[in-house]
Amino acid sequence: MLTAVLYGPGDLRLEERPIPEPGPGEVVARVRAATTCGTDVKMFTRPYVSSVIRLPSPFGHEWAGEVVAVGPGVEGWQIGDRIRAGNSAPCLTCRFCRRGLQNLCENRMWLWGAFSEYIRVPERFLKVNAQKIPDGLPYEEAAITEPLACVLHGAVKAGIRPGNVVAIIGSGPIGILHAQVAKHLGAVKVIICDLIEDRLRIARSVGADVAVNVREEDPADVVKAETDGLGADVVIEAVGTPKTWEKAFELVRKGGTVLEFGGCPPGTTITVNTELLHYGEVTVMGAFHATPRDFEVALSMIASRTVDVRPLITSRRPLEDIHEVFRSLVEEKKDLKVAIIP
Numbered sequence: 001m002l003t004a005v006l007y008g009p010g011d012l013r014l015e016e017r018p019i020p021e022p023g024p025g026e027v028v029a030r031v032r033a034a035t036t037c038g039t040d041v042k043m044f045t046r047p048y049v050s051s052v053i054r055l056p057s058p059f060g061h062e063w064a065g066e067v068v069a070v071g072p073g074v075e076g077w078q079i080g081d082r083i084r085a086g087n088s089a090p091c092l093t094c095r096f097c098r099r100g101l102q103n104l105c106e107n108r109m110w111l112w113g114a115f116s117e118y119i120r121v122p123e124r125f126l127k128v129n130a131q132k133i134p135d136g137l138p139y140e141e142a143a144i145t146e147p148l149a150c151v152l153h154g155a156v157k158a159g160i161r162p163g164n165v166v167a168i169i170g171s172g173p174i175g176i177l178h179a180q181v182a183k184h185l186g187a188v189k190v191i192i193c194d195l196i197e198d199r200l201r202i203a204r205s206v207g208a209d210v211a212v213n214v215r216e217e218d219p220a221d222v223v224k225a226e227t228d229g230l231g232a233d234v235v236i237e238a239v240g241t242p243k244t245w246e247k248a249f250e251l252v253r254k255g256g257t258v259l260e261f262g263g264c265p266p267g268t269t270i271t272v273n274t275e276l277l278h279y280g281e282v283t284v285m286g287a288f289h290a291t292p293r294d295f296e297v298a299l300s301m302i303a304s305r306t307v308d309v310r311p312l313i314t315s316r317r318p319l320e321d322i323h324e325v326f327r328s329l330v331e332e333k334k335d336l337k338v339a340i341i342p
Helices: 038-045 123-128 145-158 173-184 197-205 219-226 242-250 274-278 292-303 319-331
Strands: 002-008 011-016 027-035 062-070 082-085 118-121 130-132 165-169 189-194 210-213 232-237 252-260 283-286 313-318 337-341
Touching: 002 319, 011 319, 027 082, 038 319, 062 118, 062 145, 123 130, 130 292, 145 173, 145 232, 145 252, 145 292, 165 173, 165 219, 165 242, 173 189, 173 197, 173 232, 189 197, 189 219, 197 210, 210 219, 219 242, 232 242, 242 252, 313 319, 319 337
Parallel strands: 165 189, 165 232, 189 210, 232 252, 252 283, 313 337
Antiparallel strands: 002 011, 027 062, 027 118, 027 337, 062 082, 082 130
């Protein structure tokens, strides 16, 4: 089979490898669609967190496909089943899992290799974090379950409530998903900002109330104008740079919440005005990954079109074009998500 392997920043290789065979409790799936992710771009362009991925590694993590081989002892799965699996599986027994923080599991397993013709799904994933795809749901849409699960995890953690004004920095795929989830949770107004007008246009089409091109306007001024000078109830940073992490504090009201969602490069820091946190009682939090329950809910929301992921898929390419796809994502930034069809 043909598979993409990441050896280091910028060093992505297409290799011929044997089609995997399932061991006890495992299945092998044919990948029908795999979507690109901002995390993939970060891994491709710079060193990434070693506890998440160790190089060289099969590449890609958002996928959906069909079961083509079933190992001994597998229950509940058979050849022909439509399947998607998360890229992580918690142990369910460590200190964090027992506290309901499966996304912070001390013994988490990771599953990489979505940009491939076939993928082996280990036993723990089948038991903890794999779902059957509803009939009629396109594979490429089901593949976006993983990023939506992460967005759901962050939005619930941030406590978005009916009547809130939510400001989002970044109108990439994650920002657009955050906009839809915020509206679903009852936000009365969603303000989203970005540098790229095409992305803002898509954000408007899925429910963002105000779209701010930061080349033309300061988002802090717009948020203040839209909230009678108070600021947003919840501010979500969805870019992943120290500069935009700090910018988020300019958009939040007293007593509001800043969710630093986008992952910054390892070793970076930010500066925060202590008066804002102390006298303004602003809450700042991070959000990492998702729990198996988040994955289940995300797939259901996609299947019901409660969240519409179709506008995020802006092109489709064969696996053989993987180098050109990532060059374009890094240099041109025209696409939101590319569906790789092996």
